[in-house]
Amino acid sequence: MSYDDVEIEDMEWNEELQAYTYPCPCGDLFQITKDELRIGEEIARCPSCSLYITVIYNIEDFLDNKSKEKLEPSKQQPVAVA
Amino acid sequence: MVAPLMEETEKGKSALINNAKPKIEEEEEEQQVVKVWSWGAGTDGQLGTGRLHDELSPQLLNLSSLSSVSMLACGGAHVLALTSPSSVIGGKVFSWGRGSSGQLGHGEMVDALYPKPVTFFDGHRYTITHISAGWNHSGFVSDSGCLFTCGDGTFGQLGHGDYRSHSSPVKVSSFVNKNVHQIACGMRHSLVLLKDCLGNQVYGFGSGKRGQLGVSKDRIRSVSLPQVTIGLHDIEIVGISANGDRSAALSAEGHLYTWGRGFNSTSDVNCPQSLPSSLSFSQAALGWNHVLVLTGDGEVLMLGGSHHGMLSDPERVSSTRPLSVALEKVSNLDGVKVIQIAAGAEHSAVVTGKFHWVRLFIISYTPFFPPFFINVIAENRAIMTWGWGEHGQLGLGNTCDQIHPKVVNLGDEFQNRDTQLEVFCGSGFTYAISRHCLPSQT
Numbered sequence: 001m002s003y004d005d006v007e008i009e010d011m012e013w014n015e016e017l018q019a020y021t022y023p024c025p026c027g028d029l030f031q032i033t034k035d036e037l038r039i040g041e042e043i044a045r046c047p048s049c050s051l052y053i054t055v056i057y058n059i060e061d062f063l064d065n066k067s068k069e070k071l072e073p074s075k076q077q078p079v080a081v082a
Numbered sequence: 083m084v085a086p087l088m089e090e091t092e093k094g095k096s097a098l099i100n101n102a103k104p105k106i107e108e109e110e111e112e113q114q115v116v117k118v119w120s121w122g123a124g125t126d127g128q129l130g131t132g133r134l135h136d137e138l139s140p141q142l143l144n145l146s147s148l149s150s151v152s153m154l155a156c157g158g159a160h161v162l163a164l165t166s167p168s169s170v171i172g173g174k175v176f177s178w179g180r181g182s183s184g185q186l187g188h189g190e191m192v193d194a195l196y197p198k199p200v201t202f203f204d205g206h207r208y209t210i211t212h213i214s215a216g217w218n219h220s221g222f223v224s225d226s227g228c229l230f231t232c233g234d235g236t237f238g239q240l241g242h243g244d245y246r247s248h249s250s251p252v253k254v255s256s257f258v259n260k261n262v263h264q265i266a267c268g269m270r271h272s273l274v275l276l277k278d279c280l281g282n283q284v285y286g287f288g289s290g291k292r293g294q295l296g297v298s299k300d301r302i303r304s305v306s307l308p309q310v311t312i313g314l315h316d317i318e319i320v321g322i323s324a325n326g327d328r329s330a331a332l333s334a335e336g337h338l339y340t341w342g343r344g345f346n347s348t349s350d351v352n353c354p355q356s357l358p359s360s361l362s363f364s365q366a367a368l369g370w371n372h373v374l375v376l377t378g379d380g381e382v383l384m385l386g387g388s389h390h391g392m393l394s395d396p397e398r399v400s401s402t403r404p405l406s407v408a409l410e411k412v413s414n415l416d417g418v419k420v421i422q423i424a425a426g427a428e429h430s431a432v433v434t435g436k437f438h439w440v441r442l443f444i445i446s447y448t449p450f451f452p453p454f455f456i457n458v459i460a461e462n463r464a465i466m467t468w469g470w471g472e473h474g475q476l477g478l479g480n481t482c483d484q485i486h487p488k489v490v491n492l493g494d495e496f497q498n499r500d501t502q503l504e505v506f507c508g509s510g511f512t513y514a515i516s517r518h519c520l521p522s523q524t
């Protein structure tokens with residue numbers, strides 16, 4: 001069973017790993033590459049343990065390179081609080 | 083991350099004892115023998131063993147830097163240690179484990195296999211009294227009430243008004259004229275508790291997507307400057323805790339308030355909500371998906387732990403009992419008084435004081451009284467763990483999950499009342515400290 005469902009915008013792009021990552025409770029990172037996303041893979045695995053998460057994303061965003069910009073989730077948008 | 087909230091009941095009125103409380107008074111006259119063990123996930127050096135692999139059983143660490151440790155804070159894959167102010171290497175901060183985001187505060191973004199001093203505080207003559215380790219960031223509070231943060235700042239969790247990361251501690255300017263008491267670092271957010279500031283005591287910053295900041299009734303993506311947590315006015319908060327996407331605060335009356343991601347797939351909570359219970363809690367510890375609370379009577383209850391201890395067994399998880407959002411008593415702890423609780427991401431640990439009666443015979447030397455006996459209470463201290471065990475974080479010598487608490491074999495007996503045990507949990511690893519007071523030699 002999937003440990004969690006995580007939206008792609010909550011994952012961080014890791015330059016070194018060339019993958020989208022999300023914290024795993026073991027201390028390592030769940031990882032999924034752009035190539036995997038492009039072929040419709042929705043499971044991000046942790047290299048250190050048996051756990052995996054389900055990534056929620058729109059596959060069309062990954063089929064076209066032009067839309068790449070809006071996919072970078074690590075750019076945080078500060079939101080003003082009233 | 084996992085700085086449990088602690089308080090101690092005293093004449094019905096509770097007073098804060100942070101887990102972090104430096105044990106100053108004990109150091110002055112008595113000599114202590116401190117032992118430190120670690121076990122669990124170790125691939126980032128977080129176990130301090132000098133090795134980069136998991137340990138399934140407690141490893142006794144022979145590190146002089148930890149000989150006078152007063153408090154540990156365990157994060158995603160790094161550890162902060164505070165030494166007792168009165169010791170020879172007193173009032174110092176050490177850190178080790180994963181340092182790739184600057185969370186070790188050494189001025190560089192590299193891992194450390196052994197405890198290494200955070201020299202920033204020595205250079206600036208700050209004495210640190212409280213520490214917290216998040217997923218990839220760290221927080222330090224000085225005796226003068228200043229707050230410092232370092233590590234991953236991508237979500238604004240360092241509180242400096244931007245989204246930059248720092249590899250050395252940086253003072254949080256929002257609190258310059260305030261008296262900071264505690265910091266609690268979660269996965270992507272931080273909480274701060276101020277001293278002597280009833281009404282506006284608790285602040286949050288960093289990611290707020292799951293409501294974990296509690297600063298607005300509306301959904302907030304993130305804030306990079308500290309904002310007051312709403313809904314805690316007129317409540318005296320004595321301890322705060324953050325882990326995963328959740329936050330908690332314990333009041334002087336023993337009520338627990340939680341906010342952030344909902345437990346057991348319930349909806350997220352944007353403002354602090356009191357846990358519906360008539361019980362009064364003395365400690366609370368947050369995991370990623372569960373919270374442990376300790377009552378004044380030494381009883382442990384858990385909320386949200388429906389999958390606790392069955393993560394490695396997919397079939398069991400899917401056919402688990404109906405999800406409950408009520409506090410449930412932790413079984414297998416009958417007749418055991420729990421003294422301290424701690425929570426990792428998906429595992430739990432407690433220090434128990436198991437009381438048993440010992441009969442003492444008293445021989446009287448006065449002619450009128452025959453020999454007689456009295457019953458006294460003796461106490462056996464132990465550490466018990468349960469939950470997810472895939473990395474050995476339960477310290478039971480295997481990688482099995484446990485639904486019920488099991489005793490960890492530290493290789494020592496703790497029958498002596500003068501020996502104190504403490505347990506600390508990181509995401510996938512665990513530390514234990516024993517302090518044995520030697521009789522003063524004069």
